[in-house]
Amino acid sequence: MTIRVAVIGNPNVGKTLIFNNLTGGRAHVGNWPGKTVEKKEGKCRHKGVEMQIIDLPGTYSLTANSIDELIARHYIVNEKPDVVIDIVDASNLERNLYLTTQIMELEANMVIALNKCDIADQLNYEIDVEGLSELLRVPVIPTVATTREGMAELKDAVLGAVKGKPTERLVKISYGKQLDGLILRIEKALQKDEEMCMKYPTRWLAIKLLEGDKEVLRMIDKSSSKDEVTDQLLETVG
């Protein structure tokens, strides 16, 4: 059995380095922003399980606004990797967790690599790793990519994640009473198009629709659930 693992993260979180550590591949380490535009793949064997590792472009979010973000989100939505490793810069948690929330909404089977823990230490940050893991209901592994610290644990966590079902431990972000209700109603309306709901997380579709995401708007426009969704929207406006 080969499991497919996608690696994602903000630019400059050490994604290339972790990818290299995992795959044993040699690649240049640098700070050119937007360096990994092309898709990179590698292999790794851990405890008898073969993993195929895919390096996704570094992005701050997963909107339909740039090619990089689209590449990353298409991969997660369409190819449905078994596990998504989200690399989070421990010295810059707030901004990095934004991408994490977006991956949560895509209902991906996520493992967080909390990288640059050494730098966070130097900056006198104290991070409650277990607490973070509990709050997000996602395994969180502290790593230091430059010294390969935490790589074995990360691979263990990936193997562990494959066994669990992510939907059972999904944290939903609340968008306020009014929006949450609307999201639920749109989700129901979307159910009419079974094929689309099999393929995409419905809550994500509803949120993206309300956000005005061009790609999702186009998709729903062509979907058989279009009338139901429009009705829901009209009803709420009225």
Next chain:
Amino acid sequence: MSEEIREMIGEEPDVLFAEKRYAFISEILPKVLKGKRPLTRSDLLDKALLNKYLGIPVFLALWWALFRFTFDVSGTLSDLIDIGFGSLGEVVGRVIAHEQLASFVADGVIGGIGGVLVFLPPIFFLFFGLSILEDSGYLSRAAFVVDRVLHKLGLHGKSFIPMLIGFGCNIPGIMAARTIDKEEDRILTILVNPLMSCSARLPIYVLIGGAVLGGYAVTGTFSMYILGMVLAVLMALLFRGLIPYFKGKPSPFIMELPMYSTPTLRSSLTHMWERGVLFLKKAGTIILAGVLVVWFLSSYPWGAPLEETYLAMLGHAIEPVFRPLGFDWRGAVGLFFGFIAKEIVVGCFAVIFGVEAGWGAEPANVQDSIAGIFTPVTGLAFMAFSLIYIPCVACIGAIYRETNLKWTIFSVVYGLVLAYVVAFAIVGIGGLLGFA
């Protein structure tokens, strides 16, 4: 549908959703994160290096130092390679009895490739220096500093990152434009990217600058890089103003500045080696093919003096176009073959002067011969022309893949026109200032 949504949640629904996600994050953070960020050495350095007034001068000074370093360190090594290939050619010439074969090997293969490989040291050291700037974290700051200026001019700040990459090679630079959100901004960035002086142009600056600019060779080279950046900005502004497709405001952009760190020797050497090997591979393939074509054209009909060879015929045919710029037929052929790859320009000169010296004769030093066909002003014009017109066939291919046929043709044509105009202006201004 989108209208109903807007009516319901306001003009910017995506901003509202983003705010809610950040609210979720700020709810979690205090529970798991303790400690406050102290002022680090990085912050202090940034206060100086990103300073409103100091930023640009510091950038220019470091950039200049980069070229000073490249030239000074590589000079002796280049001379050694030159001498090495020179004696190798002589030995081979003596060993091979067949005249045409001997000329093919000595003037064509060894002379042509040697003429290009002389520039291996500057390329190695340029990338070594660039890698130090990059790994230290300064290069992203350079982008930030320049972005501030670009933004005031109404340009997309993210454009500068593909442009910085273009200093190495324009092809990844053009591909890096994919990170730009708006299609119009992306195409604009691609169109100006070839103006960033890639490493293949460096041999031309080193050769011509070294031959005719004397003590100002480093300054001449540095000025080409600055000229490229200034032209890129001017062209972007011009296209935005003139071409309806590009009208509109550039979208805002966030840039992250990594912390400063001490560059490691290993990383810099690896980077230098990887880029150097790419250059070597190119020398063994497309550049070799190019110089062999030049050798063939410059040697046949066999026995004819250089002025009567096929190459001279080709050169004389295109020379009138370049005459106003002060380039003779040899310069014209160099630029003609430079279309394939810019390194071929120097390889082409090496072959031409090797053949010109005549078979069996001690070939003249390429730099001395260059000084014979260029003045400081026309030499500078030649450097500028080489900088501006389309870098190479592969780059045209990359532009085509990333845009379409229309923009590809546009890019080739405007590159040639701009190159001509700038070179003409240099010759004109030089003439007015009395450097004829």
